[in-house]
Amino acid sequence: MKVAIMCSGGDSSGMNPAIKRFIEYSFELGFKPYLIYDGLEGMIDGNIKKADYSDAAGIIFRGGTIIGSSRSKRFYEYEYRKKAYENLKNKGIEALMVLGGNGSFKALDVFSKEFPVLYSGIPATIDNDIALNEYTLGTDTALNVIRHACDEIRDTSSSFRRGSIIETMGRECGYLALVSALSSGAEICLVPEIEFNLSSIKKRLIKEFKEGRRYLIAIVAEGVGITHYLKEWLEREIGIESRATVLGHVQRGGSPTVFDRLMAYEFVTIGLENLSKGISGVVVYNNGNFGLKDIDEINAAKYQIKPMLLKFGERLAN
């Protein structure tokens, strides 16, 4: 069987270890692996290459993805999907592995129902926002990149009486912000999933500053849209000079952590074994075990942060 791998949507650290495992395990299973460059756009344009072992060399420690990624508007049109299918057919490719998020899986699902192509979706996005699935590749690396930034900002915050606000990525999902706050000892954490109360935060902080607190760190999910307001609020209401840092795209890079490399290894192994059995769907990870979900089932649900974490976060939002 000929199988191809592609990345779709935002990139994340862990994609390269996944590509490496894809190439090597494909050979082990007797498949012929292919690389589709630049995501769905590349599939439409026939940007497809047979992989060999050398493609897997020296990539395991690299962030991002060596085969590129894209978002594609053209793929919404049947005409381009057909073109994509013909590119696969010409090469004899019967199965696809796609590293990406919800939207990409849905696109592949539609595609695999229109054309005789199996697909295996591997959750890979730093937002960790895929429902019915606890972990998406790249999240652990992103969290550790954020941790380094928080530790660095703490160094300088503690040298002054100063508030530091750090905005993390994650769109509608507060996972990155919440875990970062808990694991860096932040005093404030504002995420979409937790109702926050500025007046009780104010009361708490004023008490703590009276008792000797010198600085504070606030971590805010971009989805809350409050970063710059919070800076002014801290200066006005708490009376502490403050600085906001929007971490931005550094969060998407960084050498993959061990956890991301190992999860990539396992996710891809399961995904290829599904394809070898003729099974399409999204590989999910829950409570330490891998499973399979239909994309429609995933899209009908909503990603939920673990209740224990949400409970921990309440203290930082009040």
Add this chain to the structure above:
Amino acid sequence: MKVAIMCSGGDSSGMNPAIKRFIEYSFELGFKPYLIYDGLEGMIDGNIKKADYSDAAGIIFRGGTIIGSSRSKRFYEYEYRKKAYENLKNKGIEALMVLGGNGSFKALDVFSKEFPVLYSGIPATIDNDIALNEYTLGTDTALNVIRHACDEIRDTSSSFRRGSIIETMGRECGYLALVSALSSGAEICLVPEIEFNLSSIKKRLIKEFKEGRRYLIAIVAEGVGITHYLKEWLEREIGIESRATVLGHVQRGGSPTVFDRLMAYEFVTIGLENLSKGISGVVVYNNGNFGLKDIDEINAAKYQIKPMLLKFGERLAN
């Protein structure tokens, strides 16, 4: 209630975040937290201090443990355990949290049966070798320290035709070596849990070097005791100049990763809630959930690496 925390046995990254959470959550629960310095030895010698918030400041990002640790022969004798108990009694301490491994938990279990003291054991050792429990604090940090070393050694190995053997810690447990090998793309991995076959490794390598391989990385658990032999074997049988690196104590240090900080947060939360309910025992983590085990149950069992990982490792041992 007055509760005390101590570290016992080898230190690991993640102990400091655990101490921070212990102090802060104790206050939140209305407990009075104490710190026992230098482990069981310090408990015998009365090296015990009331904790306040300032003890929790600036420690979350530090490896090792700010309260020290020890191994204690004296604690095997009733006389010294009695002395330790009197030190606790004098301060009114009724419950202990201990960060350590099997041996330390067993010691505390005996102690809590002799004297009216609750204990909560929190798995913390880089060896990840506690039965009926999937994760011990410090493992993820150790793995990432090893990863950095492997990535650095790969840089220089690939500049030459060279074999590099890296020996990891872990005593009888090959977890660190196995996960490091999978996540750094090593060509050889030798651990106590997997039978290896040097002649099939030889056959495999000779083929690969013929096809263009320039260098190789072998990761070996210290418990196999083969590091220096393997160096000579590679030079003699494969004909490739080789170097062995024994990583040693660097593996115990390093700023705790996000995973270790978060696990410390959760482990300690559960442990303190157990103590608040009058429950002694070891907090364990399995399949994404926390539970409670009796130490005798743990000691009757044997730590098992996940079968999927062992299966992955076979390819590297043959």
Add this chain to the structure above:
Amino acid sequence: MKVAIMCSGGDSSGMNPAIKRFIEYSFELGFKPYLIYDGLEGMIDGNIKKADYSDAAGIIFRGGTIIGSSRSKRFYEYEYRKKAYENLKNKGIEALMVLGGNGSFKALDVFSKEFPVLYSGIPATIDNDIALNEYTLGTDTALNVIRHACDEIRDTSSSFRRGSIIETMGRECGYLALVSALSSGAEICLVPEIEFNLSSIKKRLIKEFKEGRRYLIAIVAEGVGITHYLKEWLEREIGIESRATVLGHVQRGGSPTVFDRLMAYEFVTIGLENLSKGISGVVVYNNGNFGLKDIDEINAAKYQIKPMLLKFGERLAN
């Protein structure tokens, strides 16, 4: 002799190793070392403490400054300077070492002419903008923090067709941006010291994208004030989707590099030896040697980036 150390103005990595060396070398020279907390503000408020060896323990690897820093408006008024002097006099402190920049040195110079107090200025700011002096403590650490961010952003940029603009600190001085651009292989670098020409940049880039370039990195000094304009310009004129990242305060943190630790060691050694000989002034470093400058001489001059570096930068501004 009693000598005190303080930090003034923006903090930088390297201040803690300097404080450590100050304490230890003071004892070696037979001096009594003191710590002034929170800079000039703390000197006014008498926030001064006798140092002992324990103050120097565990700080060498920490970014920021354990004794805090500040900017002080009060110090412009004679009344407060007198108050500061009396605080020193009460403790018998005859000499000050100040870690900071131009403004702080000028303040101390005025102070030491009004009152019988020696001062030694040690250049410490990440901006590397002190005239007649090649190196200020913290610059190397800041450069390496920026490097990590650039390497991480490159990971994700190269996964897409994308332009990434990175804004570095440095106020009027483009040193950080220029060295970062050269050492991270950026395609564009805009700094105040080099005239840039967007139309020649456009011509160059369009040619390179035609020849296969997929992404670009631009590094811009904050003093140029062009970051967000450049993002729009790249999208409009070059037709490449772009993202801007303002690195912000992460640049002030990070564990001091070896270079900063060693320079701190040497700067403080020279500074203390000056004080022991009754000499006031600013310690400077040029062409591998340490010297002494009067602050007025420094303020009359202007910091110049090495001509060779400026020449290298021209290619990136055209």
Add this chain to the structure above:
Amino acid sequence: MKVAIMCSGGDSSGMNPAIKRFIEYSFELGFKPYLIYDGLEGMIDGNIKKADYSDAAGIIFRGGTIIGSSRSKRFYEYEYRKKAYENLKNKGIEALMVLGGNGSFKALDVFSKEFPVLYSGIPATIDNDIALNEYTLGTDTALNVIRHACDEIRDTSSSFRRGSIIETMGRECGYLALVSALSSGAEICLVPEIEFNLSSIKKRLIKEFKEGRRYLIAIVAEGVGITHYLKEWLEREIGIESRATVLGHVQRGGSPTVFDRLMAYEFVTIGLENLSKGISGVVVYNNGNFGLKDIDEINAAKYQIKPMLLKFGERLAN
């Protein structure tokens, strides 16, 4: 003009940024750049390739050298040097840049006198042991790799009463060990250049442990050959449990620091400009300036660590 670059002897971080600059600046000067793989061995075997821009992409942040290196016995024989020359002649290569150490420069010097080939030697070795020259590429990166290991070992040492001995590379040169000791706050440093006195060290340590010291770090150059003896000595004479770590080949890897990237940029620029003027010799760096030395002049001298550093080190050897 056609110019080729090669690496020779031990690899070091900074070689890849040098190769990148070589390719790019060669094109800028109108030269045709070539890459010689695997050092002198590759030159003998004709392992030579024309470089293009793509060879310079994505290498600036990589440790080691993408073109490989070697030590060559064959090159001592005229016959093989002649073969090497013919390989160059066939391609029209008239000038060589070699990244390496003394031995490699001497070999090239002999070669360039026998055959009409210019050479430019660029000091590149982590040992920093080239006479009449203050800096060799890779030293700063190696120092920062050692720093990370020291900081990690300190974490765990401070958790126990423990001595940690760290052996650094550097052959006959103690530079790495001495600078590491000063910049990591070690208590003992033993290097070939400084006479040490164990009995005065013993006196000093016993006093400090009485006053409360809990742990100690000793950094030892491999050239002293005392690592394992020191471990036993500390246990026997000071009565402190101790561990030795031989850092080994991790020191040769690691992503090049900013300093190494910038020095690579400058060294190669000067070297290529020398070649463009028809000048052979070794590029050296002293007191902030680049110069040119004859290899015989270098070999007649001996590398000297800066006297100020040696003086600082005396305190740690007594």
